[in-house]
Amino acid sequence: MNILVVYCHPVAESFSAAIRDTAVEALQEAGHQVRLLDLYADGFDPVMGCDERRAYHTRDLNEAPVADHLALLRESDGLLFVYPTWWYGLPAMLKGWLDRVWVPHATFTLPEDGRPIRPLMTHIRFLGAVTTCGAPWWWSKFVGEPGRRTILRGIRALCARRCRTFWLAHYEMDSSTAESRAAFLARLQQKLVRVR
Amino acid sequence: MNVLVLFAHPVETSFQAALHARVVETLSDGGHTVDDCDLYAEDFDPRLTRSERLAYHDSAPDRSAIQPYIDRLQSAEALVLVFPVWNFGYPAILKGFFDRVFLPGVSFRMVDGQAVPALDHIRRVAAIVTYGGSRLRAILLGDPVRRSVARVLRAQTAGAPLRYLAQYDMNRSTDARRRRFLDRVGVEMGRFG
Numbered sequence: 001m002n003i004l005v006v007y008c009h010p011v012a013e014s015f016s017a018a019i020r021d022t023a024v025e026a027l028q029e030a031g032h033q034v035r036l037l038d039l040y041a042d043g044f045d046p047v048m049g050c051d052e053r054r055a056y057h058t059r060d061l062n063e064a065p066v067a068d069h070l071a072l073l074r075e076s077d078g079l080l081f082v083y084p085t086w087w088y089g090l091p092a093m094l095k096g097w098l099d100r101v102w103v104p105h106a107t108f109t110l111p112e113d114g115r116p117i118r119p120l121m122t123h124i125r126f127l128g129a130v131t132t133c134g135a136p137w138w139w140s141k142f143v144g145e146p147g148r149r150t151i152l153r154g155i156r157a158l159c160a161r162r163c164r165t166f167w168l169a170h171y172e173m174d175s176s177t178a179e180s181r182a183a184f185l186a187r188l189q190q191k192l193v194r195v196r
Numbered sequence: 197m198n199v200l201v202l203f204a205h206p207v208e209t210s211f212q213a214a215l216h217a218r219v220v221e222t223l224s225d226g227g228h229t230v231d232d233c234d235l236y237a238e239d240f241d242p243r244l245t246r247s248e249r250l251a252y253h254d255s256a257p258d259r260s261a262i263q264p265y266i267d268r269l270q271s272a273e274a275l276v277l278v279f280p281v282w283n284f285g286y287p288a289i290l291k292g293f294f295d296r297v298f299l300p301g302v303s304f305r306m307v308d309g310q311a312v313p314a315l316d317h318i319r320r321v322a323a324i325v326t327y328g329g330s331r332l333r334a335i336l337l338g339d340p341v342r343r344s345v346a347r348v349l350r351a352q353t354a355g356a357p358l359r360y361l362a363q364y365d366m367n368r369s370t371d372a373r374r375r376r377f378l379d380r381v382g383v384e385m386g387r388f389g
Contacts, residue, residue: 010246046242046288050206087294088348089285089340092242096288111367117329143347146285146340153337154284174253 001126003032003078008039008094015173015181019130020082022185026192027080035072039093046096059105069101078126078195079159081151085133085169088140089147098155108158124159126195127151128166130188137171166195197320197389199228200272204279204290206236211366211374215324216278218378222385223276231268235289240265242292253300265297274320274389275353277345280366281327284340303352316354321345322388323360324381331364359384 005024009016020036027034039046048056055061063070073079083094090098104110109118129151133140152165168191170176170184201220205212216234223230235242251257259266279290286294297303304311323345327334334342342360350358361384363369363377 010244010249012246014249040243040246046292047236048206048282048287050208050236053206053210086244087291087298087344089291089344091244092288092292092295093244095283095285095291096242098283098285099288102283117333117367143351144338144340144343146344146348149338149340149343150284154340157337 001032001077002035002075003027003080003126004035004037004072004076005080005082006037006039006094006097008081008083008091008097010040010093014084015132015170015176016082016084018181018185019132019188022188023080023082023130023192026189027195030193030195032078032195035076037069037072039097044093044097046093046100048096048100052100057104057110062103063106066101066103069097070103070106073101073107073121074123077123079124079128079155080126080166081129081131083129083131084173085131085140085147088133088135088143088145090150095150098150102155102158119158119160121158122160125163126166127156127159127163128168130168132170132173134174135171137169140169140171166191197228197273198231198271199223199274199276199388200231200233200268201276201278202290202293203232203234204236204277204287211369212278212280212326214374214378215326215381218382219276219278219324219385222382223388226386226389228274228389231272233265233268235293240289240293242289242295244292244295248296259299262296262299265293266299266302269297269302269315270317272318275318275322275349275356276385276388277321277323277325279323279325281325281334281341284334284337286341286344298352313352313354315352318353318356320388321349321353321356321358322384323358323362325360325362326366327362327364328367329365331362334364359388 007020203216305314
């Protein structure tokens with residue numbers, strides 16, 4: 001598969017960067033072509049501006065500001081997000097990438113003639129996220145993991161009907177140890193080399 | 197009450213802008229002191245920076261870049277969010293407000309290893325929300341944004357009572373439905389407090 005890894009963290013020496021490197025290597029080892037999108041390094045602007053919002057529903061016109069990113073999506077069979085969970089959700093930078101790039105007519109159809117929204121990213125058959133959470137597992141579950149839902153349910157609904165999903169999170173990051181982090185990377189590696 | 201209104205829509209002629217205007221007007225008429233924070237108009241940058249992330253857990257970090265927003269949040273006795281649901285969540289500009297301003301010592305304190313809410317001066321929370329898709333679609337997708345408000349934000353504000361006013365299916369909305377929702381928001385904001 002062509003897999004696009006969307007990476008979002010402001011600190012180059014963060015644990016998220018180690019997750020990114022492990023993920024990219026493991027996916028390559030499994031025989032996939034990996035493209036990396038580093039939103040902070042690219043200086044991506046996550047704020048959808050006034051003109052862009054006005055054109056949001058207009059076919060073609062709405063693709064112009066993010067044409068490069070849509071081209072990347074169209075060339076990808078798989079997507080893997082690597083990011084820290086902040087306040088149980090995606091960092092604003094990554095949320096803004098979804099807001100600006102996943103536009104109608106390109107990634108889904110608007111409802112017409114009584115038909116509901118339909119997915120258009122149906123060539124994407126693998127969708128995953130690897131993240132770090134400050135909160136414990138049980139509290140994250142109670143809160144309902146809005147970040148996880150956004151990707152594994154919201155974005156998932158715009159992908160292939162049989163799209164496979166993948167989720168791995170290191171909880172309680174603030175009390176993590178060198179051992180817990182190493183074990184997490186090893187687990188990630190083992191799981192991702194099996195992605196076919 | 198001192199009410200901090202957080203508004204997140206870029207287009208002045210949008211339905212969201214009409215909702216925002218109605219909220220601010222009704223609250224002011226009701227005798228509240230409104231701090232109207234229009235994130236787009238204020239050109240808020242939602243990206244948590246490298247230096248902010250590195251200093252996140254410091255005991256005496258340099259927060260000068262964001263301090264005015266911290267002061268405004270700390271003066272608030274009520275919080276009203278007015279925003280469109282984009283891709284099942286907050287618009288990035290609003291999510292970034294939480295990322296950058298809801299900091300340790302501001303929105304929570306660590307007491308004996310437990311995070312304790314520090315926004316307990318906020319006694320009321322309301323969210324005025326518009327969804328593109330239907331209510332059924334929101335429910336099927338697990339409605340992440342409602343959880344972000346009803347669970348995350350309410351935990352941060354020590355369980356302050358919440359009014360969540362949502363208009364669904366904006367993609368197929370009509371003038372009549374929009375007018376009804378606008379009126380409902382006016383009535384709710386008239387008895388807010």
